[in-house]
Amino acid sequence: MLGLERKDTLLMFAVAFITLLAPIILNPFPAGSALAQFNAGYPDLMQRFVIFGIFAIGFNILFGLTGYLSFGHAAFLGIGSYSAVWMFKLLSMNVIPAILLSIIMAGLFALVIGFVSLRRSGIYFSILTLAFAQMSYNLAYSVLTPVTNGETGLQLTLSDPRILDGASSGGLPVTSLFGAEMRDTTTLYVGPWTWDFSVGYYFCALLMLIAFYLSVRIFRSPFGMMLRAVKSNQQRMNYTGLNSRPYTLAAFVISGMYAGLAGGLLAAMDPLAGADRMQWTASGEVVLMTILGGAGTLIGPVLGAGFIKYFENIFSKINDGILHQWFAFMPDGLENFMVTVIHPFIGKGWHLTLGIMFMLVVIFLPGGLVEGAQRTGRLFRRRDRNADHVESDAARQRAAAE
C-alpha cells in the first residue's frame, strides 16, 4: 500500500495513529493531578515535537544514510524561519506561501554550502558546515540587520505591506491556513482529562507525516541504496561507475529543505525569527536527536526529537518546590537530602540529565532508542517462546529447594 512494503506500511500507520491522537496520548494524567506536569499534550510542545521531528528526519537522510555529519544544519532552520516571516510581512499571513519559500530558500543555501563543504569528507566536512553555519549566524546577528533585524529578531509589524491580505484592522494579524487560524484550539473535557486539539498542531503533524512518508520512500529507493553505498565504501562506488558527489549533494540539499520546512513551521506557529535559531547549539541538538533515536533508522530521529524536546520542556520545569511535595512523606532530614541530591538534575540542570542519558545510550545502545526497542521486543518474543520451559524449570528448582 502507498507503494510501501507491508512492514513500512504498518510503521507508517502506527506513526500516523500516534501523531493524530497525540493530544490524547500525551495527556495521560488528569488535569490538576500531581502528575499533570508530566503531560506533554499541549499545542505548543506537540508542535515542537513534530517540527523537530521533521528537522531530524531530514538530517537523518544525510547523516544516517551517507554518514556525512553536518554540524551546520541549524543554518537552514534559521533561513527557513526568516523566509517565512518575510513572506508573512510582504505577502500574506497564509502559511502555504511562507512554507514554500522556506523550503526553496533553504534548498538554495544548501546547494551552495553543500557544494563547497562536500569537497571534503569526515571531520573536515563537519568543520566546514560548522563554519558556514556560524558565518550565517553572525551575518544574521549583525551584518545583515536590514534583512534579519539583528539582535531583536524579525517580527511582524502593523506597517507591513501584506499585499494579498489588504489592510489589517486593529492588532497584529495571526498566521492562518486559508482562514483557519493556526492558534485555534478546541478543548475537550472528558471526565478529569482535558485534551487540546489545535489547528497549528494538526497542520504540522500532517506535514510531518508527509515528510516521514517521503523519507521512507527515499530509504527504499535506488537513490537511498546509493547513499548507503557512499557511507559503506565511496572508493568502490566510484570505481563502479557512480559519481558519489552529486549523490551526496542531493542528500545534502534534501536534508536542507527538510530543515527549511521545519524552520518555516516554527515561524508559522510563532511568527518571529531570531539569529539564535542558527547557533551551533541548535545544529548540535539535531545531531543528538538523530543519534539518540538511532541514526539510519526510519523512526529513530522522530523518537529522538520527541525525547529531547520532552526533557527540555518537562524536566526543566520541575523545581525544588515540586520535589519537596514529592518527598513530603519522608522525614524532614531525608526529604531535604533527596531534594539536594536530585536538584542538579532538574530545572536548569536538565542538560545534565540529558547528557547522562545520551552517554548511556551511545555506550550501551549504539543503535539508539530504536535498538533498545528492538532488543526489548526480541527479549519478550524469546520469553514467550521459552515461557513454558522457564516456568517448568523454575518449578523444578523450587521443588528441589524444598
Next chain:
Amino acid sequence: MGILEVKGVNKRFGGLQALGDVNLSVRENTVHAIIGPNGAGKSTLLNCLVGKLIPDSGSVMFDGQSVLGRKPHEINQMGISRVFQTPEIFADLSVLENVMIPCFARRDGAFRLHAYETVRKEADIREQAEAMLADVNMLDKRNMIASSLSRGDKRRLEMAMCLVQSPKLLLLDEPTAGMARADTNNTIDLLKEIKAKRDITMCIIEHDMHVVFSLAERITVLAQGTPLVEETPENIKGHPKVREAYLGEAQV
C-alpha cells in the same frame, strides 16, 4: 592496435621509480597476464589505468580514447572494471545489494535522482544480480551482510560486481589470493566461461602460476617498474630474463 595501449608511462613516488617507461598493448578479447615480483609496480600500473593515480608522463589509451585526467567513475563508464588486490566491496550492505549497485550504474549512468522509485520493484536489476550470484555460486548467501563473508567469498563477490557490468576490459589484481585451491579452480573456470560467452578483454595480475598458465594468452613480466618481456605462455617458461627477474635477488 590493442584495446588498451599504454605508452611510455612513468610514475615516481618520491625517490622511488615505481614505473619506468612502461609500454603495454593488450589486444581485444584476449587474456593478458602481468606477472612480476612483489613491489614490481603491477598494482601501480593498474592504478594508472583506472584513474586512481595519474602518471608523471606517458599516455594510456582505451578503445581509442585517452583515460588520463578522467575521474574513476568516467573510466568505469567507458567499460573498465577492476577487482582490487584487497577486496573493495560495500561491507555494510547485503551481498545482493552489492551486486545490484553495479547493475544500476550500468543502466542509469553515473548519477540519477531515482529517489521516488522502489528497489523492490526493480525486478530486472534484481534478476540480473541474482543470475550473476548464481554464476559465482553465492546465491544462497545473497541476504548476508558482505562484511561477514570469508575472504575468498569477498573476492568472488567483488568479481561478480565487476562481471555483472559486462565490462569491455576487466582488470584483476590477484583475484585468487587467499582462496582455497577449490575456489581458485572455480574462479579459473568462471573466467573461462565468461570469456567463452561474451566479448571481454582481461588483464590479470597473478602470483599463482597455475592461474596464469590456465588463462593467459599473453604474459608481460614486470620487474622494478619496467616490462622485461612480453611473450606467449609457452615461450615464457624458462625465459632467461624471467628467471633473472624472479631469482635475481637470490643470486646476488
